[in-house]
Amino acid sequence: MIHLLNGDALHEKLTVDGAIYIFREALCDGPVLYSGPDDLWSLRQSFMVTNYGADAKEYAERTMMEFEAFLSAAALAESIQLWFEWDLFCQVNLWYIVSRLRQHGITGKIHWIQPPGEAGWGGFGPAKSITGVEMVAWTHVLVPEALDYFERLWSAYASTDPADWQIFSQAPPEPFSKLKPVLVAETDRRNGSVELHRLTDDLIRKYGKNGFVPAFREFSKDHGYYGFGDLQFKSLWDQRIPVSG
Secondary structure, three states: EEEEEEEEHHHHHHEEEEEEEEEEEOOOOOOHHHHHHHHHHHHHHHHHHHHHHHHHHHHHHHHHHHHHHHHHHHHHHHEEEEEEEHHHHHHHOOOOOOOHHHHHHOOEEEEEEOOOOHHHHHOOOOOOOOEHHHHHHHEEEHHHHHHHHHHHHHHHHHHHHHHHHHHOOOOOOOOOOHHHHHHHHHHHHHHOOOOHHHHHHHHHHHHHHHHHHHHHHHHHHOOOOOOOOOHHHHHHHHHHHHHHO
């Protein structure tokens, strides 16, 4: 059994059997158009260094090499546990990971560990600790039809043809109806982020340009389907200050 977590925060809460790997990326932020895995890593490394001041060597070791090590382990694993939430931030990463697993012809069972329904968009955040008991309760086997759906979503997300996203981002099939606001939010981003900008501008006017902390807290509470971390929202916040009036 192996596990892949979306970021480091969850690792401290887990007490489960099996090797644990971390996916340290935010594919919902920045470019993803590429012709192959190596091209994507090069593209993302450059973006992270330029926009977030990441260290290129550290990115290579903690993101690129970590994920490739996970893929190698997955090729031998009987059971693969993907710990990802429902929001846009997590979902884009999950779509990509499923796509890569299928490209590698992984034969082990792929499971999606979902946060409990009562957590809402808070995901795994409210949980103080997570043991194998909770993991079993939150585990959902990703059947071939679900894997197909996620793989198509990634292809549409990374496509250069806007029509691809329109085709595959319509009303999600069961059991993925919770993705509807996520897909709507991404469609808005592709159409100029009109709604996202309005929400941000309203918060700037409410809290003032120096009120990022309470604004981010409110945005996360009311629009958790974006799943933005503070870095992603701060970038958006700074862009909107000059135009928010």
